[in-house]
Amino acid sequence: xxxxxxxxxxxxxxxxxxxxxxxxxxxxxxxxxxxxxxxxxxxxxxxxxxxxxxxxxxxxxxxxxxxxxxxxxxxxxxxxxxxxxxxxxxxxxxxxxxxxxxxxxxxxxxxxxxxxxxxxxxxxxxxxxxxxxxxxxxxxxxxxxxxxxxxxxxxxxxxxxxxxxxxxxxxxxxxxxxxxxxxxxxxxxxxxxxxxxxxxxxxxxxxxxxxxxxxxxxxxxxxxxxxxxxxxxxxxxxxxxxxxxxxxxxxxxxxxxxxxxxxxxxxxxxxxxxxxxxxxxxxxxxxxxxxxxxxxxxxxxxxxxxxxxxxxxxxxxxxxxxxx
Amino acid sequence: xxxxxxxxxxxxxxxxxxxxxxxxxxxxxxxxxxxxxxxxxxxxxxxxxxxxxxxxxxxxxxxxxxxxxxxxxxxxxxxxxxxxxxxxxxxxxxxxxxxxxxxxxxxxxxxxxxxxxxxxxxxxxxxxxxxxxxxxxxxxxxxxxxxxxxxxxxxxxxxxxxxxxxxxxxxxxxxxxxxxxxxxxxxxxxxxxxxxxxxxxxxxxxxxxxxxxxxxxxxxxxxxxxxxxxxxxxxxxxxxxxxxxxxxxxxxxxxxxxxxxxxxxxxxxxxxxxxxxxxxxxxxxxxxxxxxxxxxxxxxxxxxxxxxxxxxxxxxxxxxxxxx
DNA sequence: ATTCAACATGTAACCGGATACACATTAAGG
DNA sequence: CCTTAATGTGTATCCGGTTACATGTTGAAT
Numbered sequence: 001x002x003x004x005x006x007x008x009x010x011x012x013x014x015x016x017x018x019x020x021x022x023x024x025x026x027x028x029x030x031x032x033x034x035x036x037x038x039x040x041x042x043x044x045x046x047x048x049x050x051x052x053x054x055x056x057x058x059x060x061x062x063x064x065x066x067x068x069x070x071x072x073x074x075x076x077x078x079x080x081x082x083x084x085x086x087x088x089x090x091x092x093x094x095x096x097x098x099x100x101x102x103x104x105x106x107x108x109x110x111x112x113x114x115x116x117x118x119x120x121x122x123x124x125x126x127x128x129x130x131x132x133x134x135x136x137x138x139x140x141x142x143x144x145x146x147x148x149x150x151x152x153x154x155x156x157x158x159x160x161x162x163x164x165x166x167x168x169x170x171x172x173x174x175x176x177x178x179x180x181x182x183x184x185x186x187x188x189x190x191x192x193x194x195x196x197x198x199x200x201x202x203x204x205x206x207x208x209x210x211x212x213x214x215x216x217x218x219x220x221x222x223x224x225x226x227x228x229x230x231x232x233x234x235x236x237x238x239x240x241x242x243x244x245x246x247x248x249x250x251x252x253x254x255x256x257x258x259x260x261x262x263x264x265x266x267x268x269x270x271x272x273x274x275x276x277x278x279x280x281x282x283x284x285x286x287x288x289x290x291x292x293x294x295x296x297x298x299x300x301x302x303x304x305x306x307x308x309x310x311x312x313x314x315x316x317x318x319x320x321x322x323x324x
Numbered sequence: 325x326x327x328x329x330x331x332x333x334x335x336x337x338x339x340x341x342x343x344x345x346x347x348x349x350x351x352x353x354x355x356x357x358x359x360x361x362x363x364x365x366x367x368x369x370x371x372x373x374x375x376x377x378x379x380x381x382x383x384x385x386x387x388x389x390x391x392x393x394x395x396x397x398x399x400x401x402x403x404x405x406x407x408x409x410x411x412x413x414x415x416x417x418x419x420x421x422x423x424x425x426x427x428x429x430x431x432x433x434x435x436x437x438x439x440x441x442x443x444x445x446x447x448x449x450x451x452x453x454x455x456x457x458x459x460x461x462x463x464x465x466x467x468x469x470x471x472x473x474x475x476x477x478x479x480x481x482x483x484x485x486x487x488x489x490x491x492x493x494x495x496x497x498x499x500x501x502x503x504x505x506x507x508x509x510x511x512x513x514x515x516x517x518x519x520x521x522x523x524x525x526x527x528x529x530x531x532x533x534x535x536x537x538x539x540x541x542x543x544x545x546x547x548x549x550x551x552x553x554x555x556x557x558x559x560x561x562x563x564x565x566x567x568x569x570x571x572x573x574x575x576x577x578x579x580x581x582x583x584x585x586x587x588x589x590x591x592x593x594x595x596x597x598x599x600x601x602x603x604x605x606x607x608x609x610x611x612x613x614x615x616x617x618x619x620x621x622x623x624x625x626x627x628x629x630x631x632x633x634x635x636x637x638x639x640x641x642x643x644x645x646x647x648x
Numbered sequence: 649a650t651t652c653a654a655c656a657t658g659t660a661a662c663c664g665g666a667t668a669c670a671c672a673t674t675a676a677g678g
Numbered sequence: 679c680c681t682t683a684a685t686g687t688g689t690a691t692c693c694g695g696t697t698a699c700a701t702g703t704t705g706a707a708t
Contacts, residue, residue, distance in 0.1 A: 003438070005694055016658045021696060028697090029655050051439040052385065053694035055376045057663045063440070066420070072405050072593065077395040084422050088429075093436055094420045096390070098408050105412075112417060114327070115375040116387070214593050243597040250599045269396065269538050270594045273567040275574045329664055340688045345666060352667090353685050377664035381693045 004045040013041035024049055055117050064296065065113035066094040067123040069101050069142075073212055074268040075238065075285060076124060079140065082289030083122055090297050092119065099125050119300045122292050136299040140292035143309075144184050149299060151292045151310040153283045155185050158314040159192020162235050162263050162281050165316055167200065169261045169323030171233035174204035175224065177245075179237040181208055186237065189265075193235060209237060217244040225252055232260055239264035239271050239280055246278060246321060262321045276320035284312050328369040337365035348373055379441050388620065389437035390418040391447035393425050393466075397536055398592040399562070399609060400448060403464065406613030407446055414621050416443065423449050443624045446616050460623040464616035467633075468508050473623060475616040475634040477607045479509050482638040483516020486559050486587050486605050489640055491524065493585045493647030495557035498528035499548065501569075503561040505532055510561065513589075517559060533561060541568035549576055556584055563588035563595050563604055570602060570645060586645045600644035608636050 006024075010017045015034060022028040023038040030038075041047070055061035064087055068076045084094050095118065097109035106127055113121060113135075120136035126144055130137070138149045166174060176193055179186035190206065197204050205228065209220055221244035224231070236242035242264030246256065254260040256276055264271065264280035271278040291310055298305050318324075330348075334341045339358060346352045347362040354362075365371070379385035388411055392400045408418050419442065421433035430451055437445060437459075444460035450468055454461070462473045490498060500517055503510035514530065521528050529552065533544050545568035548555070560566035566588030570580065578584040580600055588595060588604035595602040615634055622629050642648075 006696095007694080017695080018659080018697075019657060022657090025696085029657080031656055034656080048435065048439060050380075050441070050694055051436075052376055052379045052441045053663090054696075055663095056374075056380050056665090056694080057696050059663070061376065061440075063419070070405075071395070071401040071408075074398055074401075074594070077398075077401050080420070081394075081396050081422055084420060088432075093440070095387070096404070096408060096418045096420045098405055108412075111372065112375075115372060116385075116417070117374070117376045214596060218596070240597070243594075247597055247599045270398065270567075272538060272542070273564070273571055273598075275571045275599060330666095331664080341665080342667075342689080343687060346687090349666080353687085355686055358686075374664055377693090378666075379693095380664080380695085381666050383693070 003050070004047040006047075006049065008045055009038065009041045009047050012045060013037045059117055060119050061117045062092050063095050063116055063118045064092050064293070065097055065109065065118045065121040065123075067097045067099055067106070067109060067121065067125045069099055069125050070212075071096075071098050073240070074270060075212075075266050078269070078285040079124060079289035079292075082286035082291075083140075083293040084289075086290045086293035087297070090293075092293075092297060094122075101125070103127050103129065120296045122289075122296050136296060138292050138296040138299065140288050142183065142185065147309075149295055149305075149308050151288055151295060151312070152185070153288065153312050153314050155188035155314075156192035156195075158265065158281045158283070159189040159194075160196050161192075161314065161316045162189075162265065163193045163196035165263055165279065165318070165322050166233045166235055166261055167196065167202075169233065169257065171202060171261060173228070173231045174202060174233045174235065175228055175231045176204060176206040176235045177220070177224070177237050177241055178206055178208050179212075180210045189237075209241065212238060212240055214240055214244070217241045218248075221245045221248040225249070234260070234262045236262060236264050239266045239268045239278060242278055242280065242321075243271070243274055246274065246276075257321050257323045260321075261323055267317050271317075271319070274319075279319035279322040280317050282315050282317045284314075287312060327374070328371040330371075330373065333362065333365045333369055333371050336369060337361045383441055384443050385441045386416050387419050387437075387440055387442045388416050388617070389421055389433065389442045389445040389447075391421045391423055391430070391433060391445065391449045393423055393449050394536075395420075395422055397564070398594060399536075399590050402593070402609040403448060403613035403616075406610035406615075407464075407617040408613075410614045410617035411621070414617075416617075416621060418446075425449070427451050427453065444620045446613075446620050460620060462616050462620040462623065464612050466507065466509065471633075473619055473629075473632050475612055475619060475636070476509070477612065477638050478635050479512035479638075480516035480519075482589065482605045482607070483513040483518075484520050485516075485638065485640045486513075486589065487517045487520035489587055489603065489642070489646050490557045490559055490585055491520065491526075493557065493581060495526060495585060497552070497555045498526060498557045498559065499552055499555045500528060500530040500559045501544070501548070501561050501565055502530055502532050503536075504534045513561075533565065536562060536564055538564055538568070541565045542572075545569045545572040549573070558584070558586045560586060560588050563590045563592045563602060566602055566604065566645075567595070567598055570598065570600075581645050581647045584645075585647055591641050595641075595643070598643075603643035603646040604641050606639050606641045608638075611636060 006017050010020045022030045099106045124141045126142040139147045140151045143150045143152045217240045246262045249260040267280045267282035334344045346354045423430045448465045450466040463471045464475045467474045467476045541564045570586045573584040591604045591606035
């Protein structure tokens, strides 16, 4: 049996389609008993309005494009989950776009989103091209100075917390592994770290990594101990790198945290299962997604927006990989 | 500037909308120079057909509903990624549905998918209610006997491999932690495990868990060593549980793998970063998603389908948590 | 009694494509 | 030269909603 249409309902209730539409959308005037009749017809036919037809006329659907650099990076599923939970509660759906840091795929997705009349885009990816995009747009995590609407963590504070935690363990040689230099988040993080470290007489070195892939983190971890055998403390750019470094340290027979301190960033769920438990800086990843979705939908629905840029606090999760 | 429509293109090229449509879709007859004129107009206007309008007429969109029990479980992002990669290559998009094992949300999503004229549904979730669903449907992973189109791993073989690997380490007391009894995958796994273990004189015990949440895995791991202090080998239902058990074992001061063997299941990416490296049974998770999407789209597009039920092989990934 | 606003409902156009059908035109075959 | 099939193009309708506008009540205020 094919799905009932608004005309079927209208016929059954003995009214016009306009009236049925008014009942569905609670718009305009509808008499008491007419409303009742229509509701009954809807009930009996198990009618539910077709979203595609609605989208066509409104030129706006209930779909939201969700751009993620890489869902197989464990940071993003939580973000996606938060975003999706909020969207569902407001009657929206996410169209998934896994961009893999590829600008081609990125703009391909933006195009597809447009063809589908998405109501807006929530992006955890950023490229200069994104500013051309006309739809309501909220950036989470990968913020730049140009982004108008965004939700992100206080990375300066995060950097400070990580540095302080490491300093507490009286380190002799600190290595800071930083994320891509081009990303503002990384810059803030480094600024936070240096604001603390530079006041101390302790030697530290900063190196950069451009990949958050596990395989690359493993290679990096290997290389670190070759290039800097004397280090006893590492501030990692995320938990993946931290775990890789931790593992490599253990393989080299180092006592954790006595001979090697490691602190990660993000607090992805798996850190709880590492041995020893990784110390890390907690980001409210789920909330990042949730608030991003909220901000976007508020924007879409023209609500009052109290804050275009939302910065979330981070906190230290003291595990067993830093000295107390 | 608003997007160009097919009528704009028709006007610019001096032809009718039907002709433009024929050019776009390569259908019917179009003259050589007419085709050229139309293509040029499309180019100049940067026209790209509106997917919503097309969906409305066809009663079928280029969207595919993707149902996942929980994306924050690290098994599923890889699956989603495989599915999405294939979909994109065939011109389809995934609408994300995170179901959290809740039948309410599940059917809510199916409804929304329908309202959006999805072309089909790819589901890593299964409930009896799903058989009512009319659209093309492919189930990945969570297969039952009733599922018509499906892609899944050879869990019987997986169970055998895990049991054999554990046996090689000359265990004295084996504990098998199994997934939910209701899920056929778990049953097959157990059958495979028992087909090996039952031929040996070694004592083993099977217990069940119903959750794959990290917190629950931690509780379970704690309980295991209280209830069965004598065990020296554990076959876990997935890597999360395995890692939790491994960690708890280490906390209790057990030598790995001398005093405690652990084998997981799935081979989620993070296992590579565990210390010691977890031994596990590898599932081709990405391929599961990829092939699921392929099967579904073949179904949608009425292609020849050589195999309605695709079973993928698994293999042992020998880490450092089993004795050789 | 007249006027006007609030209420109630229907008609028809519109959103942007796809396509059935009608109507040429051309070329091939008898 | 005529018939017929293949080719090329346009007109109008449909998909399933939303809404501008027209029309018709009803009741309160003047």
